[in-house]
Amino acid sequence: MTTLSTLTRLAAAILLPCHLANAVEAAEAERYPIWWSPALELESLDKIDERRRKRFWPERHEGVPVYKDGDTSTEPAEIENCWTLEQLPREGYVTPNENDNRFIKGLSRMCTALDMLESAAAAKVSYVSDFVMTAEALDYLPAMVNIAPGCDWLCRQYQANERRIPLSRFEAEFDVKPKVLSELKLEGWTDWRFYGVEILARADFNGDGLEDLLVEARAHTLQGTWGAMALYL
Numbered sequence: 090m091t092t093l094s095t096l097t098r099l100a101a102a103i104l105l106p107c108h109l110a111n112a113v114e115a116a117e118a119e120r121y122p123i124w125w126s127p128a129l130e131l132e133s134l135d136k137i138d139e140r141r142r143k144r145f146w147p148e149r150h151e152g153v154p155v156y157k158d159g160d161t162s163t164e165p166a167e168i169e170n171c172w173t174l175e176q177l178p179r180e181g182y183v184t185p186n187e188n189d190n191r192f193i194k195g196l197s198r199m200c201t202a203l204d205m206l207e208s209a210a211a212a213k214v215s216y217v218s219d220f221v222m223t224a225e226a227l228d229y230l231p232a233m234v235n236i237a238p239g240c241d242w243l244c245r246q247y248q249a250n251e252r253r254i255p256l257s258r259f260e261a262e263f264d265v266k267p268k269v270l271s272e273l274k275l276e277g278w279t280d281w282r283f284y285g286v287e288i289l290a291r292a293d294f295n296g297d298g299l300e301d302l303l304v305e306a307r308a309h310t311l312q313g314t315w316g317a318m319a320l321y322l
Contacts, residue, residue, distance in 0.1 A: 120211075121212035121213070121293075123206065123210070123291070124291045125289065125290040126273055126287070126288060126290065129199060129206075129290070131206070137207050141170060142170050143170055143171075144170050145170060145196060152167035152168050152169030153167060153168040153169075153189050153192060154167055154184065156183065156184070156185065157180075171196075171200035171203060174196060174197060175200060191317075194318065198318050201320055202290060202303060202305075208294075209290070209294050210296070212291075212292060212300035212301075213293070213299075214300070215291075215299065215300035217301075217302050218291070218300060220302065221288075222271065222273055222288065223269055223272075224267070224269060226269075226275065227256045227275075228255045228257050229255060230256040230304075231249075231256065231321075232250055232259035233250045233321065234256060234286050234304060234321055235277070235284045235308065266278060266279070273287055274286070275287075278311070281310060282308060282311060283309055283310075284306065285308070288302055288303070289303045289304065289305050289320070294322055301322050303320060303321075304321045305318065305319075305320055306319050306320075306321060
């Protein structure tokens with residue numbers, strides 16, 4: 090005859106592994122939680138949509154003017170936040186000003202980062218949890234994060250990336266002077282161009298369980314109008 094104490098022990102034997110498994114899963118989820126930079130001005134993950142609707146320039150009354158392509162009868166609109174930046178181009182609005190166009194593309198990197206965070210998950214495993222921007226970081230960052238104009242430069246960076254040449258060796262060829270600004274940001278420059286690299290977020294962005302770094306790269310010339318921004322995972 091099965092006693093009450095025997096049933097209790099059996100229940101414990103069955104349930105304890107389940108509780109332990111759940112505890113391990115919870116610990117793994119919390120071990121490498123989703124993190125984002127203060128530069129994104131995001132209070133919490135459940136306020137991403139609210140952040141999308143926040144104005145890029147709260148102190149200004151107007152945004153970037155855009156016009157319905159080929160339609161002079163429609164009133165112009167303004168891109169003033171991530172929501173309008175994503176929605177208005179879908180409705181056929183464009184800007185005829187090339188400088189404004191580049192400006193809008195620069196703003197889109199923040200909106201893309203928010204989109205990626207919305208679908209991100211906490212990582213189970215990380216090999217980059219202690220990675221910060223130091224002088225040694227240049228030995229691990231790929232050459233591709235230094236974006237620059239023209240295939241003469243960009244094609245060389247693709248080749249360097251394929252050969253696993255780090256940013257430190259690639260920049261040494263062009264006499265780039267790097268400077269660490271914080272644990273999240275570094276900059277470099279030559280006599281004619283500037284570049285910057287910044288960590289924006291850490292999370293599992295592609296669903297493989299590993300922690301990824303979301304890095305923003307930007308560059309511009311010091312003697313002209315060219316400039317660009319890009320995100321790398």
